[in-house]
Amino acid sequence: MTEPEDGAPERPARRRGRPARAAAEAGPGARDRILTAARTQFAERGYDKASVRAIAKAAGVDAALVHHYFGTKEQVFAAAIELSFAPALTMPDALAGGGAEVGERMARFMFGVWENPVSRPPLLAIMRSALTNDTAAAVLRGLIERRMLQRLAGELSVPDPEFRVQLAASHLIGIALLRYVIKMDPVASADTEEIIAMVAPTLQRYLTQS
Amino acid sequence: MTEPEDGAPERPARRRGRPARAAAEAGPGARDRILTAARTQFAERGYDKASVRAIAKAAGVDAALVHHYFGTKEQVFAAAIELSFAPALTMPDALAGGGAEVGERMARFMFGVWENPVSRPPLLAIMRSALTNDTAAAVLRGLIERRMLQRLAGELSVPDPEFRVQLAASHLIGIALLRYVIKMDPVASADTEEIIAMVAPTLQRYLTQS
Numbered sequence: 001m002t003e004p005e006d007g008a009p010e011r012p013a014r015r016r017g018r019p020a021r022a023a024a025e026a027g028p029g030a031r032d033r034i035l036t037a038a039r040t041q042f043a044e045r046g047y048d049k050a051s052v053r054a055i056a057k058a059a060g061v062d063a064a065l066v067h068h069y070f071g072t073k074e075q076v077f078a079a080a081i082e083l084s085f086a087p088a089l090t091m092p093d094a095l096a097g098g099g100a101e102v103g104e105r106m107a108r109f110m111f112g113v114w115e116n117p118v119s120r121p122p123l124l125a126i127m128r129s130a131l132t133n134d135t136a137a138a139v140l141r142g143l144i145e146r147r148m149l150q151r152l153a154g155e156l157s158v159p160d161p162e163f164r165v166q167l168a169a170s171h172l173i174g175i176a177l178l179r180y181v182i183k184m185d186p187v188a189s190a191d192t193e194e195i196i197a198m199v200a201p202t203l204q205r206y207l208t209q210s
Numbered sequence: 211m212t213e214p215e216d217g218a219p220e221r222p223a224r225r226r227g228r229p230a231r232a233a234a235e236a237g238p239g240a241r242d243r244i245l246t247a248a249r250t251q252f253a254e255r256g257y258d259k260a261s262v263r264a265i266a267k268a269a270g271v272d273a274a275l276v277h278h279y280f281g282t283k284e285q286v287f288a289a290a291i292e293l294s295f296a297p298a299l300t301m302p303d304a305l306a307g308g309g310a311e312v313g314e315r316m317a318r319f320m321f322g323v324w325e326n327p328v329s330r331p332p333l334l335a336i337m338r339s340a341l342t343n344d345t346a347a348a349v350l351r352g353l354i355e356r357r358m359l360q361r362l363a364g365e366l367s368v369p370d371p372e373f374r375v376q377l378a379a380s381h382l383i384g385i386a387l388l389r390y391v392i393k394m395d396p397v398a399s400a401d402t403e404e405i406i407a408m409v410a411p412t413l414q415r416y417l418t419q420s
Contacts, residue, residue, distance in 0.1 A: 046342070131341045131391055132256070141394050166388060166397045167408055174384025178376060181341055184351050187376045198377055202412045 031069050033059040038066075038080040043125035047077060047136035077129075078139045084122035085143060087113050092151035095207075103168075103204030107196045110172040114180060115192060124180065158210045168206045171199060241279050243269040248276075248290040253335035257287060257346040287339075288349045294332030295353060297323050302361035305417075313378075313414025317406045320382040324390060325402060334390065368420045378416045381409060 037058035041050040052073050056063040070076040082089075094109045095102050113119050129136035149169075153161035175195065178187045187195070247268035251260040262283050266273040280286040292299075304319045305312050323329050339346035359379075363371035385405065388397045397405070 128341050131338050131387075137392050141392050144394065160396065163396045163400060163404075164408075166394065167385070167405075170384035170388045170397065171381045171412075172384070173387060174380035174382070175377070177341075177383060177387070178380045182347050182351050184355065184376065186370070186373045187380065190373060194373075195377075198373075198416070202381075202415070205412070206408070 030061050034066050034069060035079060035083055038076050039083055042077055042080050043122050047129035047133040074135050081126050082143060084126060087119050089147050091148060095152060095155055102207050104200035106168060106203050107200050111192045114176055156207055164206045168203045240271050244276050244279060245289060245293055248286050249294055252287055252290050253332050257339035257343040284345050291336050292353060297329050299357050301358060305362060305365055312417050314410035316378060316413050317410050321402045324386055366417055374416045378413045
């Protein structure tokens with residue numbers, strides 16, 4: 001279970017320290033480089049196999065600097081998936097105001113993110129990490145709760161708005177799983193419009209009908 | 211990427227052979243012991259890390275006998291998940307005849323399988339394997355298509371019955387993911403009756419309304 005590649009065990013005293021000089025030496029773009037390297041590492045290797053040391057190496061900095069900026073591996077992962085999730089986190093804006101087409105807007109929003117070849121791989125990687133590692137699942141859960149569900153639920157005027165939003169989200173997540181991961185036909189090759197036409201009324205009911 | 215624990219590379223000549231004498235020596239219960247050991251291995255280690263050699267060892271037989279009975283590691287996996295999926299594969303019977311409550315019956319069926327502490331772990335393990343390994347995903351896809359969707363679709367009198375069944379299944383799979391894997395509240399701790407009451411009308415619409 002221990003991760004020998006992680007730089008932390010070699011220098012425990014500096015793990016949570018403040019290597020201000022190292023930060024200055026690494027230059028002003030170091031934080032962004034670490035974040036980009038972390039996203040790539042987690043996407044390619046999954047949470048279990050990604051290591052702070054390899055992220056630091058890819059970013060051209062010392063592992064201590066990664067810990068300085070982000071804390072533990074778990075916190076690096078949280079920051080990296082927040083970056084990967086940035087497009088998905090704008091969903092509450094897409095649904096603002098509710099209304100007659102909120103179900104369709106939610107479905108369109110989901111396919112907009114998943115059909116995009118830039119945003120799909122990191123989303124897939126996060127799902128895989130969350131499914132195989134409890135820490136990654138907890139981080140993803142926290143992000144979705146804090147940044148998406150609470151805001152979304154605030155937009156709705158139905159009883160149990162968080163429960164309703166989760167039911168709607170579960171449907172879209174399940175479709176994403178069948179279509180993009182298991183790749184099961186006919187859902188995998190169906191036109192997105194065809195799926196949206198079937199699914200939008202379901203989401204509409206969950207999000208607006210009490 | 212190579213799997214050093216797998217016995218196959220050490221004895222390629224016997225891999226697909228017919229060790230009839232070994233089968234006779236291993237006794238009449240050998241096939242079942244292998245299957246049970248395979249299910250445990252895949253559930254505990256996932257598809258990638260499970261090995262034919264370890265399965266053979268746990269079953270008290272030679273690795274060649276595993277290949278003799280089941281073929282490749284992929285085929286052992288197929289047989290093992292077919293065993294794990296046995297309760298889920300009775301779903302078509304549960305939905306036979308369609309009717310006014312078919313949506314509710316499908317939802318109840320799903321929770322019956324997932325809330326059962328005996329059937330949940332192997333299902334979770336299969337989902338994890340399918341999400342992280344393309345071969346496992348293909349095996350699971352084939353099993354669901356062959357054993358579940360085709361028969362289910364035959365029970366329905368709507369256009370595109372397989373598409374409809376997949377939409378319904380995707381919703382239940384997404385709920386299982388949020389509830390049992392990501393463990394996100396309120397769906398994770400909601401009463402199953404509360405979820406069924408919301409979800410059954412959705413499934414009913416997919417399965418019966420053209």
